[in-house]
Amino acid sequence: MNTSLLSRLFLLLLLLSPAAFGGQDSGAVYFTNGVHNNAGCNAQNGNCIAKRAPSDPTDPFFPAYWISDWTMYRVMHNYEKNPPPYSNPPSTLTPADYTVSRGTSYYDTTYIPPDGDGFGAMMEHYEQYCLPIFPIKDNHYTCTFVSLGNKAYFLTYPQDRPKDMPACCMFSPLNHPPRQDFIEHLPYSAERSKNLGGRVQAYALDLDSPAGPILFGYAFNKVSTGQPPYRSPQSFFFSGDTTVANAPIVSQNYTNFRIARPDPAQTWAQVAAMCPSNPPPCQLFEPPAAQSNGHKAQWNQLMQRKP
Structure with a gap:
């Protein structure tokens, strides 16, 4: 058995049974291919950094701090022949193919949390319709994800x-944000970059899970x-829950993206105001019976796709 296969099997075991390899908190550390942590990334897999061809465009960067509203499209139909990225609204789909909700993202890489654990802050606020990636019966509720340094919190x-x-x-x-x-960490997709008349640079990662492929792209x-010039994000697109949430593809299309430092009182301070000193672990991937749709989640069981 070669080293690559052994490493993949070990990574799979880590993802499916993380508690066997760490302390109490280890089960809530999710593989993100280097985007939110370095779990599963090492020298053998290039630290999860995607290879670029000489013909690929240079990588865009997030500004140090910014705020953006977005429109979220939960796409239920015709996504197979019309994959993201999408325009706003999606010109390759009909209104019957998707539902619409809204939210706002806040980002500040200069933030240092009070406990000194990591750096950076990001808040994603979903208004009246929460992120539909969890096996929960009804996502019609307001929710917020807040990352402060290395720790991430979920608010309702x-x-x-x-x-x-x-x-x-x-x-x-x-x-972390x-x-x-x-x-x-995301492969450049020349094919997806042809969408929208070739006006975008698309990056997408296809990951395997026990329930099927999962898409994660920008x-x-x-x-x-802007000044200094920057390439603003156009959309964040990904696979959602395909059981009760009926969200095979979700696209958050950015609107009114602006370089502005978020107001801590309206963003990061929500954690101190709403969270106890030792918040309980979330049960989003394994919800209580009152919320569960009876199906297994996908996003907490990601693994690298075999070539």
Whole structure:
């Protein structure tokens, strides 16, 4: 058995049975191919940095801090022949193919958390429809993911909080915001970059899970704007829950992207206001019976795709 196969089998074992290899928190450290942590990344796999061809464009970077609204499309139909990235609204689909919700992202790589564990902060606020990647019966509730340094928290609100879900839980002790150069971990997709009249640079990672392939991708506008010039993100697209949530493809299309430092009182301070000193672990991937749709989650069982 060669070293590559052994390493993949070991990675699979880590992903499916992480508690066997670490302490109590290790089960909430998820493989993200280097985007949110370095779990599963090492010298043998190039530290999860995607190879680039000489003909590929240079990588875009996130600005040091920014705010952006976005429109989220949960695509249920016709996505096989019309894959993302999509325009806003998706011109290759009909309104009957998707539902629409909205939210806002906040990012500041200069932030240092009070406990000194890591750096950077990011908040993704989903208004009235939460991120549909979990095996939960009904995603029609407001939720927020907040990463402060290495720790990531999940928040819900009293107006529409699901039964048995706490106001705050610990999503992961090691899930930092994407670094400014995070795109180096995603392969460049020349085919997807042809979408939208060739106006975008698309990057996509196809991952395997026991429930089937999972897509994780970003598109950036090719033309730089701003001062200093930067290529702004156009969309974040990914696979969602295909059971009850009926979200085979989800696309968050950025609108009103601007270079502005988020107000800590309106963003990061929510964690201190809503979370106990030792938040309970989230049960999003293994929800209580009252919320579960009876199916296994995908995103907490990712593994690298075999060539």
